[in-house]
Amino acid sequence: MNKPVLLTVDDDEGVSRAVARDLRRRYGEGHRIVRASSGKDALEALRELKLRGEQVAAMLADYRMPEMNGIEFLEQAMDLFPRARRALLTAYADTDAAIQAINLVDVDHYLLKPWDPPEEKLYPVVDALIELWCDVAVPAVEEIKIVGHRWSAPTFTARDFLARNAVPYRYYSIDEPEGHRLLDAASADPTEIPVVITPDGQALRSPTDAEIASAVGLTVDPETDFYDLVVVGGGPAGLGSAVYGASEGLRTLLVERQAAGGQAGQSSRIENYLGFPDGVSGSQLTDRARRQAVKFGAEMLTARDVTALEVAGSARTVRFGDGSGIAAHAVILATGVSYRSLDAPGVEDLVGRGVYYGSAMTEAAECADRDVYIVGGANSAGQAAVFFARHARTVTLVVRGPSLRASMSHYLVQQLEAIDNVHVRTGTTVVEARGGDHLEGLRLRATDGTEEVVDAHHLFIFIGAAPRTDWLDGLVRRDERGFVWTGPDLVVDGSRPSGWTLDRDPYYLESSVPGVFVAGDVRAQSVKRVASAVGEGAMAVTLVHRYLEER
Template sequence: MTETPRSTLLSSAANAALMFPVLSSAQIARIASHGVIRPITRGEVLIDSGQTNVPFFVLKAGEIEVIRPSALDEILVAIVGPAQFTGDISMILGRPAQMRLRVSDSGEVVQLTRDQMHALIQTDAEISEVLMRALIHRRVAVVAHGIGDVLLIGSVGSGATLRIKQFLTRNGHPFKYLDLDRDADVRQLLDRFHVEPAEIPVVICRGEAVLKNPSNQEIADSLGFNKGIDHTHRRDVVIVGGGPAGLAAAVYAASEGLDVLVIEASSPGGQAGSSSRIENYLGFPTGISGRELAGRAYAQAQKFGAEVMIAKGAAELVCEHNAYGVRLDDSVTIPARTVVIATGARYHRPSLANLGQFEGAGVYYNATFMEAQLCDGDEVIVVGGANSAGQAAVFLAQTARHVHLLVRSSSLSASMSRYLIRRIEETPTIQIKTRTEIVAFEGTEHLERVRWRDGTGAVTSQDLKHVFLMTGADANTGWLNGRVALDAKGFIKTGWDLTKEDLAAARWPLERSPHLLETSLPGVFAVGDVRCGSVKRVASAVGEGSIAVSFVHRALAE
């Protein structure tokens, strides 16, 4: 009699075969050459939730259960059978395990350490493709089911709740969300953890650590995002910023054997990571979301051995005795032989008296699925005339009742791609208002009303609860404290944009001129949106990040 397979959370998923492929005997033999073969016994816990330095297993015989433990319940996520393997993308990222692995049928496994697994995927192209594809699909499925080791309790109208949702989502960390206003059993759960409703949002990690309205850095520390990163080790290159330019530099530098650390103040992907869909990026004819592009690049950089420090902001570029370092906002200094600055630019904040009051509570700088849920069926305003604003307007028009696109200029043609303009013109729920700008926000705890002025000087007041600001670009260079030459708008000068006066003021010490992407400090480079004269496109940022690595090699050789 054939035993009926046990049902698991992921067993019925459409891409189950991609998540849990069956390896050939030849593939298993190649993997075994990198590790050891050992027996496993029924009831043995191979990996527990929260464990670091997580090993990798290929099952030769027996059965392993993948379990999500928590203070609320225990869920059977998957079953690993013969010729299948364990793990998810956390192993590549060097983060603690989210799941428990328990042997349900005795047998035998091939066991590899994380370092041995890294060596395997860097040297065996076929195995690398199979493993990386499976690990990425597993993470996508786990995120979709919300079965990670984090429980977020918040409120739909809370800006802090939205911030934490964005942070966990953009870092690819699965979580379950409960809303104080909508879920009947939340109060009982809060009582269990001795939390008052006024203290939300609350993040509960692994059913143990209870964080009340935590910062992104506190969440990252609790979840072990940066565990094992040596702060004292001097890297070949420290990359400040994990947007497209920074991640591209990390991928190319690490793949070419350089010792790389990326410092990211929030989440990988930068401004591009918040794009709902990028349709003009080469190689993706149907488009790709910024989050997906960033997630793939992040995993790719780690695959080649780059380390990425999350939720750690750069506070100062240190230059002492011909040695460089990046001082973090917690006063730790990371030493570096060379530095690549990829801190990008942020959307301009208009000079409105109460803007800060409504940020995250009606005023947003991203237009992703999370924000779209908040304004489903409502009227919204999108401010801006570049591609990011156009993408947001088209995306929000799918769920919003009406989208007002406010543009200061007389048309969209000067700054927006033609395909987006045509799509906006063909969408009846989007109304373009040129030569128009917002003059006031009104409301109490949440945005309730917006006033804007058009080209004739007339002011319109309308009840609106959601505004998306996507206009202008301010360089993220304040932390540099004048260490490198900037242009009048605060963007970094590089290469031939540096004048003789710039180099004289910086006391340029070399006989050669600065390289193409080199700043007024030798061995310090700037790429992407933070650089003076850069083209504000994802493809351009990726190109600059990859090109910079060739100059990093030259600087290291000097």
Template sequence: MGKPVILAVDDDISVLEAVVQDLRRQYGAGYRILRAGSGQAALDTCAQLVERGDSVALFLSDQRMPGMTGVELLEKAQLVFPEAKRALLTAYADTEAAIRAINSAKIHYYLTKPWDPPEERLYPVLDDLLGSWREGYKPPFEGLRVIGPRWSLKDHQVRDFLSRNQIPYEWLDPERSDEAQQLLVKYKLDEHKLPAVLFADGTSLVQPLQTELASKIGLHVTAERDFYDVVIVGAGLAGLAAAVYATSEGLRALLIEPEAPGGQAGSSSRIENYLGFPTGVSGAELAKRAFIQASRFGTEFLAQTATGIRSANQYHFVTLADGKEVSCRAALLAVGVNYRRLEIPGLDRFTGAGIYYGAAMTEAISCRDEEVFIVGGANSAGQAAMYFSKYARKVTMLVRGESLEKSMSKYLIDQIAGTSNIVVETRSHVVEACGEERLAAIRVSTADGESTRPASALFIFIGAAPNTGWLPEGVMRDPNGFILCGRDLMIEGRMPKSWKEDRQPYLLETSIPGVFAAGDVRHGSIKRAASAVGEGSISVQFMHQYLARF
């Protein structure tokens, strides 16, 4: 797809050359200037442009041409490029015919010859025509496309993965888009086997696995080496901070993350209390900057899932989802937390089909002019509510507690109170999700009783469940699954029998010597972006102390 086209048409070669030169001098930077010596040649050029997917912004045609007049050409050109502007070049003797053509052929303007000086007699007219054309022009999308129904978990997962990795894409719902139907035919895709991801090189993936999609968009899914000084599991803010400090201090670091940089914070639409960003910063932007910073220092990023970790002979081995292992001297567990599940009837059935965990930025535009419900009263829920308020007709926050004061930062509470289309309902919770193929309604319990409300989208931001189910028993955790570190490992004032070292564990060291934990996954951590960055940063100092023993 090139620049939009301005097509000049005249059978007089000298006149055509003069027109083209004037057009190129004024519009060559933003448009491709093409020429044709007859009406039929112009139509042939139009056919080629259609085949290539190009757009025509303006036809500028002479009236007196043998075989096909300018008016006849512009009438036919309108059928090919109906949005293009059409201007006629005439002699004084043809003025009356040109005026009639404005009505009969829907020509936008006519110009009389000669048009010198063009700065006074040509460019002002064409500037107006091209300006009007640009107002309604939508450039054809040339990047990655996702075709999938809105009420599909797999479609949501693909779009969420691309969004969180900041990969630009265009989403087309086959139930609403004629273009989606045309692309399904063009790529010979089965409408019942979606989502499909279409790439600019003409290839496609149908219902892709996450690693398959990651590899296609350029993420590494295979480690470059077998051994590293440090392996960091989890690319949330804690993991990213550890990667920056580890590699900047000369350690070979591998950062493993199956989803996208930023973790839970990466899905926050705006963080306004993070030091150094007085106007706020989105979690995605903060994560992107940290990822670029870590990459510049030499961190290797791996789009994989860690499924286990074992230790032998003072080395640690991290097992990946593909069955391979990478080894290291020190490891950092920064896997963060997930939103807790809402245990209500209908939840599993409509997850991805109207019920979502987080995902505010991915689904917000889909909820334009709708009423959405948000479950939760902490900062993540408040940030989502503010973001949704830009698109949704109404945002209703369902909060179990009596107020937001105990769970949400004051700046967010004030913003929510000042946003007219956000309603906060305290002492309320969802008891059931209802619908057929997708969410259609929710039953809500309040202090006044239960009621059923129409609902097309429910977003859940409740609590924090640590992502530690894959860890071996040797990594000690509290009853809720959060990792114990440092002094928290002590039982009745003594270290557990499994601790064989002749020293006390470092502040962020787990029950396995040389394996550390940082961020939200650690027992007793403060669930804030700045705290995660701080813990990830200082964890590297403890790693240095551990590695110095060898």
């Protein structure tokens, strides 16, 4: 924890050194002494301290300074550190100024120069300032800080990115005083939110995920340009591949565009995964898997979007959005699926401002005493309903089908039936989202054509599965929905896929390109369960070994 700061401001170099020396002699063990030669320099120092989350216990400013006198400085300094105690250094002839300062900027004390001996004239005053500050001080904030707005979609994106990557942060709204002070310290304005501030005082204005990842210490650049195995996607299948690949001696790189865990990482509670009879949150499960992969030596790249796959001889090259690439002997595609967009007027405009895809658990506190709507009838929607029921006044599941039982696990259906504030509306669809700067209501339509408008501040969407594999178009065979065909499904009437160069059929999890394997939900006709995804990730590594032995 940083020591609280005692700041002195005086344009006279001799006086400045003397007061800093005397303060350091008495308070140096428990405080950091910072001195400035002008009000402008002192304000700049205070802005840096504010961004780094440090505390200022007291400020001592000389009255007679050019450009900005001590009163003017203290008046502006109060905007940054309102709890810091304040004292004015004055000459005997400036007593009237000291009285003015007390009335204008609530100065706690004034000191007449010279203050010798300090034991009688300086230290008692500073002791009193520190004592006053200790009565009102709040703990220093040394983690990441985000300044934004409740209904700002980019602010939600930044918060969700940090939360899903298990990076601690503290959020400040621009509508609260401390948020405004942080914006001022960062020399930013409300149009530049979110502002992400790192513990070392770096302020990022409207940053991308990649910029945030780099600033908070996540790995965004590979250590080398060639690997034994590149895994694309950090969900359960990808993490399983990374664990088994690295543990079996393959130089392994996992690339994830958002955060480890995929859809499973957003699940509030997974209760049917082998070995966890009491259930486990998706974030806990995937964080353990991530740490396990790193322990075995796997590299993890975050916030890197893969946009192309190239084949040149025995090398398989993965291309990123910035045009750079990395090559490997083999590639495992474990990109999973994303939730399909809800095609209804108003929905797209309100994403991140009351409408969310997935659980968005950072919003849980905001759901207190509100009515929450969840669209979807599969396990992910049921798990979210159980989670938000602990926070919201009511949770309503909006399900297109006639029953939950056809699409949701039996244990989840039983749980939902036992929760009093969870309601299920079957045979119903959302046909419109309404609101200005945030979601305010929904229009629902039943199968019989009747419609109803309901008040809603939160809508969480869990519908369908989109593999988002367009970047593989023309290289890897996919079905009509974009899922990747593998193994026996590629052999039709005894004929191997066109372009196949090996004198054998594709392995069970191998795509139409030799050395490119597929695991998890993105594979055509796969079982959409966490356990099966992990198993396919491990199995894919076994097949990678078999493929490498052929070369």
